[in-house]
Amino acid sequence: MNDMTVFDVEKIRGDFPIFEEKIHGKRLTFLDSGASAQKPVAVLDAVQDAYRHTYANVHRGVHYLSQKSTELYEGARETVRDHLNAASVDEIIFTKSTTEAINLVANSFGQMAIGEGDEILLSYLEHHSNIVPWQLVAERVGATVKAVPIDTNGDLLRDRYEEMLTDRTKIVAITHVSNAIGTVNPVKELIAKAHSKDIPVLIDGSQAIPHMKVDVRDLDADFYVFTGHKVFAPTGIGVLFGKAELLEKMPPYQGGGDMINRVTFEKTTFATGHSKFEAGTPPIVQAIGLGAAIDYVNKIGFDQIAAHEQSLLSYATQELGKLNNIRIIGQAKQKAAIVSFTMDDIHPHDIGTIIDQAGVAVRVGHHCAQPLMDFYDVPSTVRASFALYNNKEDVDALVESIKMVQEFFR
Numbered sequence: 001m002n003d004m005t006v007f008d009v010e011k012i013r014g015d016f017p018i019f020e021e022k023i024h025g026k027r028l029t030f031l032d033s034g035a036s037a038q039k040p041v042a043v044l045d046a047v048q049d050a051y052r053h054t055y056a057n058v059h060r061g062v063h064y065l066s067q068k069s070t071e072l073y074e075g076a077r078e079t080v081r082d083h084l085n086a087a088s089v090d091e092i093i094f095t096k097s098t099t100e101a102i103n104l105v106a107n108s109f110g111q112m113a114i115g116e117g118d119e120i121l122l123s124y125l126e127h128h129s130n131i132v133p134w135q136l137v138a139e140r141v142g143a144t145v146k147a148v149p150i151d152t153n154g155d156l157l158r159d160r161y162e163e164m165l166t167d168r169t170k171i172v173a174i175t176h177v178s179n180a181i182g183t184v185n186p187v188k189e190l191i192a193k194a195h196s197k198d199i200p201v202l203i204d205g206s207q208a209i210p211h212m213k214v215d216v217r218d219l220d221a222d223f224y225v226f227t228g229h230k231v232f233a234p235t236g237i238g239v240l241f242g243k244a245e246l247l248e249k250m251p252p253y254q255g256g257g258d259m260i261n262r263v264t265f266e267k268t269t270f271a272t273g274h275s276k277f278e279a280g281t282p283p284i285v286q287a288i289g290l291g292a293a294i295d296y297v298n299k300i301g302f303d304q305i306a307a308h309e310q311s312l313l314s315y316a317t318q319e320l321g322k323l324n325n326i327r328i329i330g331q332a333k334q335k336a337a338i339v340s341f342t343m344d345d346i347h348p349h350d351i352g353t354i355i356d357q358a359g360v361a362v363r364v365g366h367h368c369a370q371p372l373m374d375f376y377d378v379p380s381t382v383r384a385s386f387a388l389y390n391n392k393e394d395v396d397a398l399v400e401s402i403k404m405v406q407e408f409f410r
């Protein structure tokens with residue numbers, strides 16, 4: 001529900017205590033939310049309250065605190081289910097991150113459905129965590145990993161995608177939004193094309209969830225994964241949505257407490273639903289924090305968040321474009337608020353280090369997307385990634401600090 005009639009970025013900034021900090025004595029310009037986002041008071045309070053007032057292990061306890069803690073943990077699962085519009089809480093599995101969620105699917109679905117000679121279809125836009133788990137599985141079973149190419153703007157080549165869906169393709173695993181260059185993939189259409197050949201699809205939503213409303217039933221995604229810390233929640237919590245009919249058939253990923261029905265030394269039978277995939281004590285308080293984060297963003301409303309971030313993206317692209325010797329990498333038709341760029345002859349690490357002195361925090365490096373960097377023939381870029389709490393002043397500070405770098409190297 002959206003109870004804010006006007007998007008008030010200054011009010012939103014007030015929800016995030018980090019902005020009271022001075023960095024090297026300067027105002028903080030935080031443009032690294034794509035790596036991990038800052039936390040609002042609503043999340044900090046939820047985490048602290050859980051540890052102070054209701055903390056105990058979940059599920060097995062009969063005492064008050066255990067029941068209370070279970071209620072809050074399972075309440076967070078219902079919040080995620082509702083947010084993604086999944087049909088049932090059994091389709092929502094808590095993991096520690098996107099990385100763990102993809103490893104879970106690669107291993108469990110891989111064991112069930114991928115064999116020798118099969119193909120796994122990815123794209124050039126993937127983060128390493130949506131490449132390496134598939135390579136490990138492929139190597140184990142004798143399958144091949146293929147990647148759909150992109151054009152120089154960073155848009156996926158859709159005709160190539162269709163051609164690469166063959167009878168050997170056992171799964172498509174593709175990102176919703178590129179973390180390195182911001183491309184928003186037309187995932188609904190990509191899923192429909194794969195389904196027309198009965199191929200299931202995993203969508204890596206790590207960079208989509210903080211910026212747009214996702215409806216897994218509307219997309220018809222088979223698996224949708226994301227990580228909590230990029231959507232203002234604590235670290236150590238991720239989500240795997242999976243369609244019930246697939247999860248029911250998939251073998252467990254890890255063994256341990258909570259995921260069993262009955263254990264003997266001869267044979268173990270497994271729990272059903274989400275429990276089958278949640279071995280051991282789960283990230284209880286992190287999940288509660290994620291529930292609070294999702295409530296927080298929904299209260300602001302994704303229409304407002306997206307409109308605000310898109311205006312920052314246009315302004316940043318325009319202002320950086322006015323500077324000499326800047327090459328913006330990634331100009332896809334639809335982009336999330338991420339601007340990646342390089343500057344003639346100046347190494348991104350030098351840029352990042354110099355502008356840090358002005359309190360400007362950006363990410364420099366390959367962004368865990370080395371195949372994409374290879375495509376653009378650059379070892380690394382400077383990446384400014386925006387979130388709901390950024391404002392025009394942040395863009396101005398970035399541009400001024402880049403001018404300072406140019407001055408320094410003149």
Ligand SMILES: Cc1ncc(COP(=O)(O)O)c(C=O)c1O
Pocket residue numbers: 034035097098099100127129130175177178179204206207227368
């Ligand atoms: C697109 C994408 N996928 C996956 C990940 C991995 O997330 P985590 O490290 O939280 O597992 C990231 C994080 O940068 C990402 O941006």
